[in-house]
Amino acid sequence: MAESVTSGLLQFALASIEEASNFFQGGFTVYNIGQKYKHLNVEPIHAESVNCVSQQVSNQMAVSVQEKFCSDWGIGITGYATPVPESDNKLFAYFAISRGSKILAKGKLNARPGKPIEVQVYYTEVVLKKLAALL
Numbered sequence: 001m002a003e004s005v006t007s008g009l010l011q012f013a014l015a016s017i018e019e020a021s022n023f024f025q026g027g028f029t030v031y032n033i034g035q036k037y038k039h040l041n042v043e044p045i046h047a048e049s050v051n052c053v054s055q056q057v058s059n060q061m062a063v064s065v066q067e068k069f070c071s072d073w074g075i076g077i078t079g080y081a082t083p084v085p086e087s088d089n090k091l092f093a094y095f096a097i098s099r100g101s102k103i104l105a106k107g108k109l110n111a112r113p114g115k116p117i118e119v120q121v122y123y124t125e126v127v128l129k130k131l132a133a134l135l
Contacts, residue, residue: 001024001028002027002062002065003028003077004031004036004052005123006077010027011026030061036052040060051087053092057078061074061076061096062098062103075097075127076098081116083113090110091119093111093123095127097130097131105130105134
């Protein structure tokens, strides 16, 4: 699991499941281009041009974290939980779910205005539902 916009909520949700150690390998919470490049091999020129928020970045995060943890599945998510000029003051995130280093699900999530934690929980719930549909 590699996340930024959800601030570890995806990891928390999976780790909270009974006997999580039987399937959950761990994850990274990375916020900036330096950490996404260093730990997840995100292509830095593209990432810098999009403020680290794009489908390409989330795809690379998902595949790389899967490889780093020698896991069957990978999840990557990056986006905005608070309105900022870089997002045109909109709330959105890109996610990707990989298996066998192949992207099986991906997309853009648009959130309604709200408190950052509410937006983060929304992203977490949607991604977990997408994962459950693939299992």
